[in-house]
Amino acid sequence: MPANEPPPWGKYLGLGLEMVVGVLLGYFVGGWLDRKFGWGTKAMITGVIVGFAAPMYVLIRDGIRENKDR
Secondary structure, eight states, X not given: OOTTSOOOHHHHHHHXXXXXXXXXXXXXXXXXXXXXXXXTTHHHHHXXXXXXXXXXXXXXXXXXXXXXXX
């Protein structure tokens, strides 16, 4: 990053927001599926894991892309 360029705060805030939204979406959708089909907490736990893993994949992919550009 050049000295005269401001830090990309929007990019970092967007990554954090993706993480929070992914986990919450997985939690609520999984909870709804558990109540609808009587699965206990299996879908909720799976939803949270997938909701965490998907943004992590995007974060790692973007990090690799940033390092290739340098």
